[in-house]
Amino acid sequence: MAGTGEDLRATKADPAWPALPIDRQRRGSLVDQIVAAISGMVNRRELRVGTKMPSVRQFAKVNAVSTFTVVESYDRLLHLGVLSSRRGSGFFVARGPDATSPPCPTAFTGNLSAAVDALTPDLYSGQSDALPVGAGWLPPEWYGESTILDAVRHAMKIPAGRLRGYGHPLGFPSLRQHLAHTLSDELCAVEAEQLLLTNGATHAFDLVLRTLTRPGDVVFVEDPGYSNLLALVRHHGCVPVGIPRGAAGLDMEALAREAELHHPKLMFVNTVLQNPLGTSLSQAQAHRLLALAEAFDFWLVEDDIYRELAAPGEASLAAMDGLRRVIRIGSFSKTLSPVLRVGSICASGSLIPELVRVKMLTGLTTSEVNERAVFDAICSRAYRRQTERLAQQLIEAGERAQEKLVEAGLQPLARPRGGMFVSAGWTSPATAERNGRTIAERALRAGILLAPGEFFSLRPPQTPWFRFNVAYAHEPLLLDFLRAQS
Template identity: 70%
Template sequence: MTTLSGSTQQQAAAAPAPVAGAVALPPAWPVLAIDRARRGSLVDQIVAAIAQMVKLKELRVGTKMPSVRQFARSNSVSTFTVVESYDRLLNVGLLTSRRGSGFFVARSEPAAPVVVAGAATAAAALAVDALTPDLYSGVSDALPVGAGWLPPEWYGATTIVDAVRHAMKIPASRLRGYGHPLGFPTLRQHLAAQLSESLLAVEADQVLLTHGATHAFDLILRTLTKPGDCVLVEDPGYSNLTSLIRHHGCIPVAVARGEAGLDFDMLAAQAARTQPKLMFVNTVLQNPLGTSLSQAQAHRLLGMAEQFDFWLVEDDIYRELAARGDASLAAMDGLRRVIRVGSFSKTLSPVLRVGSICASNSLLPELLRVKMLAGLTTSEINERAVYHAVSARPYAKMLGRLVEQLKTNRERTIDLLAGVGMTPIAQPRGGMFVSAGWPGAPTPARHGRAIAELALKAGILLSPDEFFLLGAPSSVWFRFNVAYAAEAPALSAFFASVRP
């Protein structure tokens, strides 16, 4: 592929040789010859072009790259395309970033193969495909084996309907204005009391209500990051979060997580290299693995956040399904460097869209300011309904039943998958999910997404490996919602037909 036009090749060749330290950007940054007719390939083309320029020493080690905005402007592409391109080049070691200084050429050869088509592109495309009614709205007729919600009858649907009816009896005086900026005070007081009893001392004014956990992540990113910042994420992890990070112009940086927990050596190397602003982490019942960090691992993670000076955002939406006494970053840290995000989507209903942020007294006012700028207040009707549901006597019993149902179905799901040759990639500690698959590397004809597309035609909605990974998968696996997978003959029959 020709990466530069004739005139820009001459400009690049005429660039001055590097001197000690950072080399200045050439006066005329070459405009890449991007073929826009190749749909979905802009990132591939940019990565390949820059890799070729580095290989030919048109860009020498130490050369400062254009800023994200400069590159986007000179090549007429979006900043998000540039962020993803730079992220790929960082991951293969061709570029490095320095806080406050920008991006620089790091080496003359990539530390890992530069993937210009295939799995990485499919993963990025799948992240977009996943934000469809099939996976999130529940309107599809397909068996929702890959979905993130439980059957309404498991929550106690009549209890929720009663709570909504109760919430609709809102006093006429409360129909004026937009509601309390922090959220419905009674629910915040209830949450603060519950957290103070079970995890850590929290005041009601340290609780900010949101439209679910994703809204909370968005507010945190808006408040604490700027385009070009690096954000650490678990790999595999919650893919909608990765898409959101990229949407803000930030660079998601992978930290491997497996059955034994986080790869702390990788975390230290990534933090030293990228100087991240944030790290998002599921301490308990991680999505998609269902594993939990030990107390020792949580302590080590807090130490690394202190050492490398980044915030920890604890995605704690599965806490009520976890064992009492499991590790809590917020409890260990006291909200000094940790921001805790909660939600009721997994224990009541995702339809209510109520989440929460717990943060320090110094940080919460800025989060509140951003909340008001981005969308004013949240729905008091929804928050009243949640309060009536969680403060009612049956709620605690319902949680107990939920945990037992999940345990039973989790065991059945693992047995069902074993029958078609699939094994968990990590043994879950609890929760809603089992991630399992077959050994052996994927091939162009046989990979997670291709199998998921076949399953959809068969009336089964799957969440394949590519949905949860920043890089290419090394095997073929899927995340299963045990509430729907445990007793699904159609699922067993489908996998029997496609097993290797």
């Protein structure tokens, strides 16, 4: 970027305002690139408070973009509090990098129409009568119902004395101690005081964003990646930048380029059995990722909720890093039941106190009854056998799902290494009439809940594809529907 903040402090915007480094070949919208670039200039003090921005037409001309793109970019920067507008005068930088009063975050603006967006509650509630092909949960019988029910019954016998107060701010001590012992045996040395229990993994992501970011910060996400996370990053007013992930893992060259350009605050990464692709990072990629995080000084938030379903010895960022700049997120929704809503944050001892403070400010303690139920379940003799059986069952169901989807005319985006999901679609380009969104709408009318690629990407996919839950991907109703769309 040519020019500095001092060059741009004139009363009127400099007609020679430098062009931004916009890459039209890169994934991610032009608006996202412009917002990230200007936010970065503010954070690096290249643009000072009070600096007047170019007019919409001037900015569009210098950067060879449409005025509509500039209007949308300025509007988003206004919502983020980076810019302010004065009637008749234009746009100005509203805050510096040390601002202490963050503005209200922007709402998530997705790519889905209202019809498909309305699918989201059904994909999570499990109460719909439609076939839940796109859901993130398994049939109850796959989890081992007796283990869960016995644990819940036992947890309900909580001592009367524990009914007073809110419980421990960090979460149920016995569960944290058990997790610390397990993680120390399997990944890296962990103390119970380094574990914070949460209401599931999404709550953990929210606490990390609340604690470590502020509006305008750049946050790296995998593209495609976890749909709720993409929405959550935007909700906090951060600027998501997608790092391509495919059959071979993360695009490390793209990650290096984006890190040098944007200087992110943190990156979320699903190391093993990634949602939605089902792939895992190699040891070499994990080492490269840690090296880039060190070189460009950003946090790595490891979404590790599928670890127990993966093969032993898969790459672990937390184990390689020793929790210096890695924050590990865990959950029991994939091995026990999503109803229990128990997750965890494992981080350095210096970071945990601030995460606890934010947890207490925003929701007080988590449910000790749920945490006791999880503790009883994972301490049972049946739990390890049950988890190993579930992992093998998912591998077999995944292989069967891939075969059936190929027979129906779809091609997998990647070959999963196990886990709950297979993503597949057609190779023909998406059109206005035939894309993931429109096909999902037709599927809903046919009694099928699909999760289109638009849920998991920062921009509309070039071809129609879907994330399939392997437990339901062999159903004749689904396969007949897919054949009819080919």
